[in-house]
Amino acid sequence: MQKMNIMLLIGVLLISSLSTYVYADSPPAGSKEMTLHDFMEDYTEIAMKKSKKGDSKYIERVLKEIPNFSIAENKEKWSEISNKALETKEFGKSCKGCHKEFKKSYKKQYKKRMITVPGDIIQLFKTLKK
Numbered sequence: 764m765q766k767m768n769i770m771l772l773i774g775v776l777l778i779s780s781l782s783t784y785v786y787a788d789s790p791p792a793g794s795k796e797m798t799l800h801d802f803m804e805d806y807t808e809i810a811m812k813k814s815k816k817g818d819s820k821y822i823e824r825v826l827k828e829i830p831n832f833s834i835a836e837n838k839e840k841w842s843e844i845s846n847k848a849l850e851t852k853e854f855g856k857s858c859k860g861c862h863k864e865f866k867k868s869y870k871k872q873y874k875k876r877m878i879t880v881p882g883d884i885i886q887l888f889k890t891l892k893k
């Protein structure tokens with residue numbers, strides 16, 4: 764009888780520790796995890812195309828967020844590049860500006876790194892994609 768209780772206790776402990784592990788790692792509701800590469804292709808590029816057709820709200824939202832996707836040591840630079848584009852409305856300049864300096868090295872080291880895209884961006888683009 765005592766053995767069974769101990770087994771039960773271990774079972775309960777195992778399940779509860781497992782669930783805290785799962786929940787601790789899940790991103791905030793509505794947001795989505797992806798690589799920066801996928802974000803660039805599926806959001807930034809689409810936003811830029813929309814902007815060229817006269818609707819800049821997508822690219823403005825994207826550029827506001829991009830510095831948050833940076834690794835810590837580049838965040839200041841990424842903010843500068845993005846803010847400048849937002850101020851001047853020359854959104855296209857930011858692409859080249861950042862890619863020239865950061866794309867190669869990021870790809871080499873952080874290709875698989877996951878970023879968390881906020882829920883409002885996922886929502887905003889829902890109407891655009893399909």
Ligand code: HEC
Binds near residue numbers: 804808829830873
């Ligand atoms: C502040 C930095 C930054 C800005 C601004 C930026 N990108 Fe990127 N972009 C990156 C990095 C870093 C990668 C490489 C990600 C990887 O492959 O892991 C990338 C990759 C891409 C890719 C994937 C294909 C490829 O060439 O490797 C596309 C498409 C892309 N960016 C489009 C854009 C467009 C369009 C803009 C401008 C509206 C833009 N990006 C602005 C940093 C930036």
